[in-house]
Structures are given as C-alpha cells and as structure tokens.
Amino acid sequence: METGRMSVLLVEDDMSIAIVITAALESEGFEVTHCQTIEERDRLLSEQSFQAMVTDVMLPDGDGIETIGRVHSLRPDMPVLILSAQNTLDTAVRATDTGAFEYFPKPFDIDELARTVRQAAGGGQGHVPNGEEPMGDGLPLVGRSPAMQSVFRMITRVMRNDLTVLILGESGTGKELVAEAIHQLGNRRTGPFIAVNTAAIPAELIESELFGHEKGAFTGAVARHVGKFEQAAGGTLFLDEIGDMPQQAQTRLLRALQSGRIRRVGGRDEILLDVRIIAATNKDLEPEIAAGRFREDLYYRLNVVPIHMPPLRDRPEDIDALARHFLQHAVNEGLPRRQLTQEATDLLRRQPWRGNVRELKNFIYRLALLAREDAIDAESVLPLLASDRQGLEGGGRAGGDIAGAISQWLSDERPASGTIYATAMAAFERPLFAAVLAQTGGNQLRAAQALGINRNTLRKRLSELSLDPEEFARRS
Incomplete structure (x- = not known):
C-alpha cells in the first residue's frame, strides 16, 4: 500500500449500497476493498491490514454483529463501523456492545459516514501533506450527486x-x-x-x-x-x-x-x-x-x-471530488502536486462545462501544469477560463497551432493502434466543416467549393455528422 493511503474493508451484500459507499470513500482518499460474506471478510483480514472496516449486520452467511469477536481477534486495533436496516434499539445496543466505533441505521447520510470513517481510520495517520487527499484505485466513477x-x-x-x-x-x-x-x-x-x-x-x-x-x-x-x-x-x-x-x-x-x-x-x-x-x-x-x-x-x-449519463452541469456538487481526483491523477503522470482553494472550487462549479467531465479533466491538468503556487486560488483559475472561452468563441485560434492541437488530441483520446488515421479524420471533419459553413453563412455550394470537394459528398458528410447548414444560415 502506498504511503499516505488509507485502506478500508467494506462488508456489504447490497451492491447498490456498496457502490455508493465505495464512491464516497474513494472520493475521500480511501482505497476500498469490498466483500459480501463473513467467510471472505475473515480471509481478507487474515491476509491484509486495513485502517477501518465498515460492515452490514445481515450478511448471506451470518450475522455481522455476532461475529465481530473474530474481527477483533484478527485485527484488535482496527475500528469497526456497523450499518443496519434493522433500526431497533436492540440492534443499536448490540452494535455498541461490540465496541464498534460508530453505528449507522439505514438510510444514513453518506457524507456523514465518509467523515466518520476518516475519523476512525485517521487519528493523524495517513494524512497527506498540504491537505491533498489521494483518490482510490477502484472503479473510475466519481460522484455522490x-x-x-x-x-x-x-x-x-x-x-x-x-x-x-x-x-x-x-x-x-x-x-x-x-x-x-x-x-x-x-x-x-x-x-x-x-x-x-x-x-x-x-x-x-x-x-x-x-x-x-x-x-x-x-x-x-x-x-x-x-x-x-x-x-x-x-x-x-x-x-x-x-x-x-x-x-x-x-x-x-x-x-x-x-x-x-x-x-x-x-x-x-x-x-x-x-x-x-x-x-x-x-x-x-x-x-x-x-x-x-x-x-x-x-x-x-x-x-x-x-x-x-448526466451532463456535468446537472451534477455540480461532484465537481469538487472530480477536480481532486484529476489533480491526483496529474501527480501520477508527473505533474506537480496541487490543491484547490474553496474559492477556486466554487468558481469551477459555476462553469457550464460544455465538454463535461472530459473538459474538466483537461482543464485541471492545465491548471496543475501552469499554476505558480501549490494552492490554486480563484485568481489562478480565471485567466485559464477566459482563455478557454475565447478559444471557443474565436474558433479555437487561442489554442495554438495545429501540431500542438494534434499532440493534445492524441494525448487525450489515445486512439487504438491501427485506427489513428480514421479516428483523427472523424474528429477533424466536424469542426472543419462547421468553420467553413460559418464562413459561407450555411451556403453548401460555396462551402463545397472552398473545401474542394463535391457538393453531394459534402451533403452526405453533413448528414452523417449531424451538421445542419440551416443553423449556420440563421446565425449569419
């Protein structure tokens, strides 16, 4: 396990709940190992060390509370958090009697659970310098919205x-x-x-x-x-x-x-x-x-x-976790370690992100590369946002030369070997045709002449690329 990373064992038979808990814990910097049975739990505890365990009560092969004694014998110093849908006083008392760090009746607040797991597992251990929290290496889906x-x-x-x-x-x-x-x-x-x-x-x-x-x-x-x-x-x-x-x-x-x-x-x-x-x-x-x-x-x-899949503008509450996720990945790819101030995060949450999560990822990577300080504030974010908006409104002129754009595209998309030419052509044609149609006010004959291709070929490709010449005519 890497230095600074905290590992949590999640024992949960309900996969819907398990995925939500895993996403929440990984966004908080934990590495989550998931199992569904007591037998598998005991095997994992005998083989690995965890900073905390989150377990349900009702499991396929037994009662999670009744078998906590085996957990304590295997890992006596590991804090245990218990979840239960049996929201009775008896269950709460049984959970408390086991010495559990905390008991959460279902349904529970996922953010409160994540904070409590951090308290249980932390105690100052595993804290990453400069407040940065690494992301988990589990499933790549991030979001609690x-x-x-x-x-x-x-x-x-x-x-x-x-x-x-x-x-x-x-x-x-x-x-x-x-x-x-x-x-x-x-x-x-x-x-x-x-x-x-x-x-x-x-x-x-x-x-x-x-x-x-x-x-x-x-x-x-x-x-x-x-x-x-x-x-x-x-x-x-x-x-x-x-x-x-x-x-x-x-x-x-x-x-x-x-x-x-x-x-x-x-x-x-x-x-x-x-x-x-x-x-x-x-x-x-x-x-x-x-x-x-x-x-x-x-x-x-x-x-x-x-x-x-929701667009990013419909899940702004996930932008904080996504940004930290991408900052950690940027470090893994050799970029400097950065963190965002709350003001910078709030600014990012107010953006439209027309390119969705992919656009946010590329933006965060540029921030990590170009920022002068380890803590990125709103003043550092604003110029890059303005540059991006100018590039969109000006047809991409602010983005640099074609060679640089191609290099960035290859890095972002990573097309499979043997498909690079076809993939690039498909990606290049749409913005090219859109730019020429904008210049000709949607006139297909003039656009075909400017491109040097047959008008029927242009019409066919516009249909395949879902480009409507009338839209450009209306804009003009």
Missing part, C-alpha cells in the same frame, strides 16, 4: 445478468467508464473488455472489424482476421458512438443480436456468440430513426436497459 447515485443503482441491476445495455449521454460524460464498471463488477469480469468506436472505422471496413474476415475475402485480405466479436468472447463488447454506425453494418449487427451468431466476411461457417453487448451514443436516436439513419428494430434490440 443524486444523478450519479441513479447511475450506480442501474449498474447494480445489470451487473449480474447479460442484458444488453444502451448508455446515453453527451460527449465527455463518462459513458465508457460506466461500461467498464458493468464489466468489472459483472459475471464476465475475467473475460476481455473490448471497446470499439464505430464512428472511427471507415464504412467499408466496419464489418470486417466487427465480424472478421477470411483470407481472400476482398482485396488486401491476405490472412484471416478475427473480429471484435470473437476477440470479446467470454467478456464484454462495448460499441461506442453506435448512432454513427453505417446502415449496412447496422443490418449485420441486428442479425447477429437476433441469432446469437456471426459469420466472418467471406466465410461460410457460423460462429456462436459468447459476449455481452454494451452500446453508447451521444445522439438522440429517435430523431435518427425518424430520418431513416438508424434502424428502429436495432434500437429496440440495444435499448433493453438504458442508462442515462
């Missing part, structure tokens, strides 16, 4: 089954993190997690990427290629930006989901699928269905369990 607790509850409902999940939300809200959490907590955690950005793969190659191909299936197919479905066998296949998938590939995907089988391009044999499907999109798919760009039957196949 009601909106995020709803997400946590949905995760607990799908993790023990293989139902198809559709994650909806704006770009930068953390849809892939939710997919990873479902995989890590589910029955397929020992299998691979394969993520595919379906918008980044050229239309003519997407079927080969997903389903594989046989040698000689098409020009350039010099060997058999195993697709993402087969690579994810026994695990989870995450189809990101599913709303941008080409129509032909949508048809093949629907057939695979209906039959539970795939066939490689150019192949004859059918391959039985053993994979969980999680899809995500930043688009509202119902208008896409109405416009004929997305298959309605595929939508209902994917939308078995929808999970809506």
Whole structure:
C-alpha cells in the first residue's frame, strides 16, 4: 500500500449500497476493498491490514454483529463501523456492545459516514501533506450527486445478468467508464473488455472489424482476421458512438443480436456468440430513426436497459471530488502536486462545462501544469477560463497551432493502434466543416467549393455528422 493511503474493508451484500459507499470513500482518499460474506471478510483480514472496516449486520452467511469477536481477534486495533436496516434499539445496543466505533441505521447520510470513517481510520495517520487527499484505485466513477447515485443503482441491476445495455449521454460524460464498471463488477469480469468506436472505422471496413474476415475475402485480405466479436468472447463488447454506425453494418449487427451468431466476411461457417453487448451514443436516436439513419428494430434490440449519463452541469456538487481526483491523477503522470482553494472550487462549479467531465479533466491538468503556487486560488483559475472561452468563441485560434492541437488530441483520446488515421479524420471533419459553413453563412455550394470537394459528398458528410447548414444560415 502506498504511503499516505488509507485502506478500508467494506462488508456489504447490497451492491447498490456498496457502490455508493465505495464512491464516497474513494472520493475521500480511501482505497476500498469490498466483500459480501463473513467467510471472505475473515480471509481478507487474515491476509491484509486495513485502517477501518465498515460492515452490514445481515450478511448471506451470518450475522455481522455476532461475529465481530473474530474481527477483533484478527485485527484488535482496527475500528469497526456497523450499518443496519434493522433500526431497533436492540440492534443499536448490540452494535455498541461490540465496541464498534460508530453505528449507522439505514438510510444514513453518506457524507456523514465518509467523515466518520476518516475519523476512525485517521487519528493523524495517513494524512497527506498540504491537505491533498489521494483518490482510490477502484472503479473510475466519481460522484455522490443524486444523478450519479441513479447511475450506480442501474449498474447494480445489470451487473449480474447479460442484458444488453444502451448508455446515453453527451460527449465527455463518462459513458465508457460506466461500461467498464458493468464489466468489472459483472459475471464476465475475467473475460476481455473490448471497446470499439464505430464512428472511427471507415464504412467499408466496419464489418470486417466487427465480424472478421477470411483470407481472400476482398482485396488486401491476405490472412484471416478475427473480429471484435470473437476477440470479446467470454467478456464484454462495448460499441461506442453506435448512432454513427453505417446502415449496412447496422443490418449485420441486428442479425447477429437476433441469432446469437456471426459469420466472418467471406466465410461460410457460423460462429456462436459468447459476449455481452454494451452500446453508447451521444445522439438522440429517435430523431435518427425518424430520418431513416438508424434502424428502429436495432434500437429496440440495444435499448433493453438504458442508462442515462448526466451532463456535468446537472451534477455540480461532484465537481469538487472530480477536480481532486484529476489533480491526483496529474501527480501520477508527473505533474506537480496541487490543491484547490474553496474559492477556486466554487468558481469551477459555476462553469457550464460544455465538454463535461472530459473538459474538466483537461482543464485541471492545465491548471496543475501552469499554476505558480501549490494552492490554486480563484485568481489562478480565471485567466485559464477566459482563455478557454475565447478559444471557443474565436474558433479555437487561442489554442495554438495545429501540431500542438494534434499532440493534445492524441494525448487525450489515445486512439487504438491501427485506427489513428480514421479516428483523427472523424474528429477533424466536424469542426472543419462547421468553420467553413460559418464562413459561407450555411451556403453548401460555396462551402463545397472552398473545401474542394463535391457538393453531394459534402451533403452526405453533413448528414452523417449531424451538421445542419440551416443553423449556420440563421446565425449569419
């Protein structure tokens, strides 16, 4: 265990409660180990040292209070906090008689629990200099807001089954993190997690990427290629930006989901699928269905369990924890250790964060790099905020040259090897076309001439990129 990090054992059978408690404790700087039974609890205590333990009373293999004696024999100096839904005087007395540090009847205040755990585990030990609190290395989801607790509850409902999940939300809200959490907590955690950005793969190659191909299936197919479905066998296949998938590939995907089988391009044999499907999109798919760009039957196949990721503007109470989380990650990547003053945090909470959590992360990294003092105050934050707003309003001119932008983009997005060109083109086209349409006042003919491409090609790409020329005409 790293110096300064405090470790807590959480014994809780209700996974919905466990996820919320874990998120709260990790945002306070704890490393959380979770188990669900007394037997597993005792094994962990005999093998590891913890600064505190949080346990429920009713566990699958016994009573958490009655077995506290074994806990004290294994770790006599470790404080214990007891949770219980049996909110009776008898339970409270039994918990107190065990010498528990604190007793929390359900429902309890999650912030109060986190503070009490820190008091129990701390005693001055594990305190990090300069007031900085490291974040946990568990699941990457951070947030205690009601909106995020709803997400946590949905995760607990799908993790023990293989139902198809559709994650909806704006770009930068953390849809892939939710997919990873479902995989890590589910029955397929020992299998691979394969993520595919379906918008980044050229239309003519997407079927080969997903389903594989046989040698000689098409020009350039010099060997058999195993697709993402087969690579994810026994695990989870995450189809990101599913709303941008080409129509032909949508048809093949629907057939695979209906039959539970795939066939490689150019192949004859059918391959039985053993994979969980999680899809995500930043688009509202119902208008896409109405416009004929997305298959309605595929939508209902994917939308078995929808999970809506809230935009950051709807969860401002999470910005403090997210900022500290990113400051710690910045340290891990070699940037100076920083902390935010309360005034700086309050300022961040008032921002719109159109790029959501991804924008906040990049901003915090820039703060960590450029700040002159270890304690970042509001006066240090304001110039960077002004620069970012100016860059957005001025078409990005304040952001530096193209080479710098590309370097930053590669660092932020980290596209998979073999997909960098296609991913970059998909990311580059939309702002490019938007800038040219803004210059031409939405006139597609003049925009096509300026770009040096065919007008029909421009019209097709604008439709695929969900860019409306009329919007630019209205602005002009």
